[in-house]
Amino acid sequence: MSHAQYFLEATYLIASCLFVLGLKGLSHPDSARRGMILAAAGMAAAVIGTLFHPDIHNYIYIAIGLMVGSAIGIPMAMVPMTAMPQRTALSHAFGAMAASMVGIAEYVIHGSSLGGIKMGALGLEVMLGSLTVTGSLIAAAKLQELMRGTPITYRGQQFVNLGLFLTMITSFVLWLTHPADAHYFYVMAGCAFIFGVLLVIPIGAADMPVVMSLLNSYAGLSSAATGFVLGNNVLIIAGTLDGFSGFILSILMCKAMNRSITNVLFGGFGTPVTAETAVSGAMREVSMDDVAVQLAYANQVVFVPGYGMATAQAQHAVRELGNVLEERGISVKYGIHPVAGRMPGHMNVLLAEANVPYSQLYEMDQINPEMPSTDVAVVIGANDVVNPDARDNPKSLIAGMPIIEVDKAKSVVVLKRGKGKGFSGLENPLFFKPVTGMLYGDAKSSLTALTQAVQKV
Ligand code: NAP
Numbered sequence: 001m002s003h004a005q006y007f008l009e010a011t012y013l014i015a016s017c018l019f020v021l022g023l024k025g026l027s028h029p030d031s032a033r034r035g036m037i038l039a040a041a042g043m044a045a046a047v048i049g050t051l052f053h054p055d056i057h058n059y060i061y062i063a064i065g066l067m068v069g070s071a072i073g074i075p076m077a078m079v080p081m082t083a084m085p086q087r088t089a090l091s092h093a094f095g096a097m098a099a100s101m102v103g104i105a106e107y108v109i110h111g112s113s114l115g116g117i118k119m120g121a122l123g124l125e126v127m128l129g130s131l132t133v134t135g136s137l138i139a140a141a142k143l144q145e146l147m148r149g150t151p152i153t154y155r156g157q158q159f160v161n162l163g164l165f166l167t168m169i170t171s172f173v174l175w176l177t178h179p180a181d182a183h184y185f186y187v188m189a190g191c192a193f194i195f196g197v198l199l200v201i202p203i204g205a206a207d208m209p210v211v212m213s214l215l216n217s218y219a220g221l222s223s224a225a226t227g228f229v230l231g232n233n234v235l236i237i238a239g240t241l242d243g244f245s246g247f248i249l250s251i252l253m254c255k256a257m258n259r260s261i262t263n264v265l266f267g268g269f270g271t272p273v274t275a276e277t278a279v280s281g282a283m284r285e286v287s288m289d290d291v292a293v294q295l296a297y298a299n300q301v302v303f304v305p306g307y308g309m310a311t312a313q314a315q316h317a318v319r320e321l322g323n324v325l326e327e328r329g330i331s332v333k334y335g336i337h338p339v340a341g342r343m344p345g346h347m348n349v350l351l352a353e354a355n356v357p358y359s360q361l362y363e364m365d366q367i368n369p370e371m372p373s374t375d376v377a378v379v380i381g382a383n384d385v386v387n388p389d390a391r392d393n394p395k396s397l398i399a400g401m402p403i404i405e406v407d408k409a410k411s412v413v414v415l416k417r418g419k420g421k422g423f424s425g426l427e428n429p430l431f432f433k434p435v436t437g438m439l440y441g442d443a444k445s446s447l448t449a450l451t452q453a454v455q456k457v
Pocket of ligand 1: 207208209210253256257305306307308309311312338339340341342343344345346380381382383384385386415416417418419420421422423424441442443444
């Protein structure tokens with residue numbers, strides 16, 4: 001090996017270690033920022049190492065690519081937090097496009113001389129990469145509301161999808177057995193591009209985070225396959241890490257919603273739900289001053305944020321209220337449900353942005369035992385994740401979904417704008433319980449007004 005190759009392999013080894021450490025860091029909010037920095041440093045090491053690749057003789061195209069990539073990447077990094085899911089979908093599309101273009105280029109350059117094993121890996125790379133490109137673009141368009149967010153379905157859809165899938169796989173097999181016939185290769189790639197679109201259009205916008213995490217996993221596996229084709233170790237390691245962590249995340253998200261992956265992919269979920277929950281009693285509206293008094297004289301207050309906190313951008317307002325309560329000697333905690341909001345870690349990211357101390361963030365399993373000794377549970381724009389029907393009504397559509405049991409607190413205050421339902425479309429019996437008071441209004445305005453009201457008590 002030449003010096004340049006030693007250097008290349010050394011940077012790839014360092015990059016791989018940094019990716020593993022980065023992923024480890026992301027497992028806890030305390031170390032997540034460090035994890036991101038380590039992973040970014042790993043990517044920088046891999047890119048710098050590759051620049052010393054002995055086969056690179058002309059840096060002009062690389063410089064142009066760098067400029068184009070930066071011109072797209074920098075503005076993409078500036079989008080507001082609420083647009084993060086669609087931004088992530090676009091990143092997946094770009095990553096997968098790179099992998100499938102490398103695969104197509106490798107086949108065009110080397111043709112059948114690649115040999116059976118490399119061609120197998122290349123075929124997987126192009127198939128997974130191509131369907132991830134179009135699937136992620138549709139996911140981004142649905143989340144950005146550039147196209148209808150509700151599932152797009154038609155008669156015989158699953159047969160069409162199955163037919164296309166089988167055509168794609170058959171072309172792949174025929175191409176492997178007739179390596180010189182490029183037609184099979186291009187039919188396979190074309191089917192994969194169309195399959196990505198057809199796979200994602202029947203899925204509702206609210207299920208997109210699960211789909212994206214699955215597509216992320218495909219993009220990772222596609223990169224790993226690229227690594228096999230190019231003999232590039234860092235791509236194999238990073239792709240495998242990405243592939244499996246994406247897959248595990250999809251499973252965890254499904255578990256937290258009590259759904260199966262097949263139900264997300266083929267269930268047409270996200271369609272407006274017609275089933276109603278049997279509720280009795282009436283919602284009891286409470287006044288700002290009433291809530292302020294409850295909070296001011298509490299020993300422990302638990303905030304339970306949900307999607308409404310994200311749409312209202314109320315994270316700074318809740319932090320300010322938390323500060324005021326703490327100054328009065330009240331214990332303040334935040335109960336975080338794993339699928340609160342619309343993407344994994346949604347609440348953690350928003351609260352971290354508002355500098356809420358990590359020590360105050362409690363996961364669902366940690367906060368539930370504290371509920372009976374909590375004086376006031378303040379639900380901020382959350383609905384499904386605090387719906388007691390999931391626990392009490394076996395016939396509910398969300399039966400079995402674990403919840404934050406705010407109804408066990410001595411008092412519950414729900415901050416929401418009106419009688420709007422949550423993502424599941426179900427009525428929430430919590431709002432009708434005697435223990436619950438409804439404080440209507442935009443979460444940010446309500447929290448700001450509550451802070452002022454508590455200061456006057
Ligand atoms: P949710 O059930 O969607 O409820 C959000 C509530 O926020 C609504 O009832 C709405 O009521 C209220 N709201 C909206 N804007 C508001 C504002 N500006 N101020 C105050 N309130 C506002 O939210 P969640 O409890 O967080 O549950 C998340 C749901 O998303 C779960 O069903 C979960 O399975 C699903 N999901 C999550 C993920 C993930 O990764 N996190 C992924 C896919 C699906 P009003 O209209 O009356 O205000």
